[in-house]
Amino acid sequence: MRYSQTSARQLGTALMNPPRHLPRQRLQSLFDRLADAGYDCIGPRLREGAVLYEALAEARDLPAGIRARQAPGEYRLEARHDERCFAWANGPQALKPLLFQPEETLWRCLRDEDGRLRFEEVVPTPARRAVIGVRACDLAALALHDKHFLHREADPSYRARRADLLLVAVDCSDPADTCFCASTGDGPAVAGGSDLALTELEDGFLVRAYTEVGRRIADGLPLRDATDEELRAAETQREHAARAQRRALPGRNLRDALFANLDHPRWDAVAERCLACGNCVSVCPTCFCATERDSASLDGHASEHRRLWDTCYSAEHSYVHGRLLRPDTRSRYRQWLTHKLGGWHDQYGRSGCVGCGRCISWCPVGIDITEEATAICTPAPEPDKGPDAR
Amino acid sequence: MSGTLPSPYLPREAEILERTAETPDMFTLRLRLVEADARAAFQFAPGQFNMLQLPGIGGVPISIASDPAQSETLDHTIRAVGRVTRVLEQLERGDRLGLRGPFGQGWPMREAEGRDLVFVTGGLGCAPVVAAISYALARRDRYRRIVILQGVKHAADMIWRERYDAWARLPDTQVRLAADEPTKGWTGHVGLVTELLDQVQLDPELALAMVCGPEPMMLASARRLVELGVAPARIRLSLERDFQCGVGHCGHCQMGPYFVCRDGPVFSYDRIGWLLGTHGF
Numbered sequence: 001m002r003y004s005q006t007s008a009r010q011l012g013t014a015l016m017n018p019p020r021h022l023p024r025q026r027l028q029s030l031f032d033r034l035a036d037a038g039y040d041c042i043g044p045r046l047r048e049g050a051v052l053y054e055a056l057a058e059a060r061d062l063p064a065g066i067r068a069r070q071a072p073g074e075y076r077l078e079a080r081h082d083e084r085c086f087a088w089a090n091g092p093q094a095l096k097p098l099l100f101q102p103e104e105t106l107w108r109c110l111r112d113e114d115g116r117l118r119f120e121e122v123v124p125t126p127a128r129r130a131v132i133g134v135r136a137c138d139l140a141a142l143a144l145h146d147k148h149f150l151h152r153e154a155d156p157s158y159r160a161r162r163a164d165l166l167l168v169a170v171d172c173s174d175p176a177d178t179c180f181c182a183s184t185g186d187g188p189a190v191a192g193g194s195d196l197a198l199t200e201l202e203d204g205f206l207v208r209a210y211t212e213v214g215r216r217i218a219d220g221l222p223l224r225d226a227t228d229e230e231l232r233a234a235e236t237q238r239e240h241a242a243r244a245q246r247r248a249l250p251g252r253n254l255r256d257a258l259f260a261n262l263d264h265p266r267w268d269a270v271a272e273r274c275l276a277c278g279n280c281v282s283v284c285p286t287c288f289c290a291t292e293r294d295s296a297s298l299d300g301h302a303s304e305h306r307r308l309w310d311t312c313y314s315a316e317h318s319y320v321h322g323r324l325l326r327p328d329t330r331s332r333y334r335q336w337l338t339h340k341l342g343g344w345h346d347q348y349g350r351s352g353c354v355g356c357g358r359c360i361s362w363c364p365v366g367i368d369i370t371e372e373a374t375a376i377c378t379p380a381p382e383p384d385k386g387p388d389a390r
Numbered sequence: 391m392s393g394t395l396p397s398p399y400l401p402r403e404a405e406i407l408e409r410t411a412e413t414p415d416m417f418t419l420r421l422r423l424v425e426a427d428a429r430a431a432f433q434f435a436p437g438q439f440n441m442l443q444l445p446g447i448g449g450v451p452i453s454i455a456s457d458p459a460q461s462e463t464l465d466h467t468i469r470a471v472g473r474v475t476r477v478l479e480q481l482e483r484g485d486r487l488g489l490r491g492p493f494g495q496g497w498p499m500r501e502a503e504g505r506d507l508v509f510v511t512g513g514l515g516c517a518p519v520v521a522a523i524s525y526a527l528a529r530r531d532r533y534r535r536i537v538i539l540q541g542v543k544h545a546a547d548m549i550w551r552e553r554y555d556a557w558a559r560l561p562d563t564q565v566r567l568a569a570d571e572p573t574k575g576w577t578g579h580v581g582l583v584t585e586l587l588d589q590v591q592l593d594p595e596l597a598l599a600m601v602c603g604p605e606p607m608m609l610a611s612a613r614r615l616v617e618l619g620v621a622p623a624r625i626r627l628s629l630e631r632d633f634q635c636g637v638g639h640c641g642h643c644q645m646g647p648y649f650v651c652r653d654g655p656v657f658s659y660d661r662i663g664w665l666l667g668t669h670g671f
Contacts, residue, residue, distance in 0.1 A: 312641070
């Protein structure tokens with residue numbers, strides 16, 4: 001889905017209603033139609049014991065028959081005894097590194113013999129890409145990054161990578177123990193924000209389209225009408241996936257509760273455990289901090305200005321003209337959490353957490369954002385009033 | 391699609407027209423954008439800042455100290471304290487560098503019309519404020535009384551002494567200087583700049599204060615101004631953070647609900663006061 005087609009309010013309505021059925025053995029036709037339409041496919045693959053998003057041209061290369069067992073500080077893939085391709089909860093990353101790269105050059109500078117400088121912008125020219133298997137939490141994170149990188153001043157690299165990105169989402173059927181997207185309102189079912197969405201059932205997929213581009217791809221697939229039984233099975237599966245989640249944030253807008261508790265003793269307790277390693281920031285689909293670095297050629301005539309992912313858990317992140325604003329782990333964890341769950345409401349109109357649970361699974365010491373937020377915001381604020389409630 | 395809009399990240403070439411030493415570690419660079427088009431398009435407000443980029447070395451945010459009416463040349467007063475500013479210190483007339491900007495929200499010069507202006511600055515905090523003072527003095531009839539208070543730790547760090555002396559001779563303009571550690575022959579106040587607030591006549595109903603300096607100094611000044619009856623919304627402070635992108639993307643200046651580079655650096659005390667002085671923000 002191109003960014004310009006996104007409209008937060010009309011996302012719930014699929015263009016293809018009711019959804020139609022694609023037999024499991026014909027899943028390759030989706031890859032073929034996307035290739036015919038000029039897209040390079042990217043999708044989930046098994047790599048180094050995790051599910052990662054990489055180039056993927058064949059349906060048979062999908063991670064079939066596995067589940068992801070996740071817990072605080074733990075991620076393990078296990079065999080399951082069926083052919084399902086998407087019955088695992090998200091791995092460490094999905095869309096973020098495809099659009100906001102961990103490291104990239106923003107501009108180059110050439111210096112001539114007279115000391116004159118020529119600055120040249122570096123903007124990627126990516127192929128048309130289709131990403132298969134995107135989950136609802138990552139679509140919510142993508143919508144936030146669109147706001148961050150495209151509203152007001154547009155980021156040229158993000159804009160170039162975002163244009164012509166086609167998204168084939170999948171409803172989450174098997175959330176991990178660490179997932180809590182139901183409590184943030186971002187999943188587990190896809191409610192728009194992609195071009196196509198799939199619900200994986202025992203013998204195949206229910207397909208729905210949210211955009212014209214998606215419908216054109218779907219029109220080329222060997223679809224038949226879904227039976228009532230299949231529609232019911234899909235609904236049951238979605239409800240089950242939401243009910244299976246045991247973790248939750250104590251509200252959708254914790255801004256006031258967090259800023260009212262800046263001296264809560266829990267900050268000291270979590271700082272005792274936190275290693276300030278920044279893993280949570282790397283795997284978070286909404287974290288966007290970056291630092292800029294220059295490097296010069298040996299002869300000094302050319303240089304590159306690069307941007308690298310940064311973390312608010314590092315000392316340098318809080319450097320201001322000769323001093324550090326956040327010399328201790330307590331203030332860095334607090335910066336991360338009060339921004340993610342607090343400041344984002346002011347800056348982007350909603351929380352910066354989409355409930356993917358990655359920061360819990362990939363934290364080496366198993367710090368759980370839902371536990372910390374609940375403790376710090378105790379007594380819990382008013383029950384949920386929606387993303388923008390104050 | 392890309393390439394049709396100007397990148398906020400791409401610097402433009404600027405040349406150094408003049409370098410003025412202010413103190414042993416402070417200097418002013420007068421810059422001019424090399425391309426005529428870029429020069430003509432460059433407009434700024436007092437209190438905004440530029441990113442000065444040294445290719446192969448790095449960038450640093452510096453406020454524009456000169457008058458916006460003469461935007462052909464841009465003065466930047468810099469203290470050599472970090473990796474980039476120490477290299478900037480070595481540059482000379484004719485040298486080239488990159489410039490991006492202007493960024494941020496500046497001083498409320500329009501809102502201040504018809505009011506008494508109170509400028510309270512500490513150390514090099516005077517640099518972002520000098521543009522506002524010059525602006526007001528060049529349009530003197532729009533403003534009522536002008537009070538200028540500047541404090542430094544060591545009297546030797548007091549730059550622009552001639553400017554302050556000249557301003558002090560203007561009608562309806564009061565200038566008071568303070569130094570914590572005076573040198574021989576120091577004629578100003580010995581102590582903190584906030585103490586000067588008790589020595590000037592202020593009409594709190596009419597006053598609009600513009601404050602810039604180290605955060606403890608700004609916080610003390612704002613608190614004293616509130617005690618004297620100035621409404622928090624009419625006390626403006628200019629904050630300093632590690633601005634890298636200048637457009638609210640890189641996250642280094644994230645502060646509570648704000649990105650300081652974009653939503654500031656000038657904030658009213660009623661918006662930012664609750665976070666000032668809080669460890670970690």
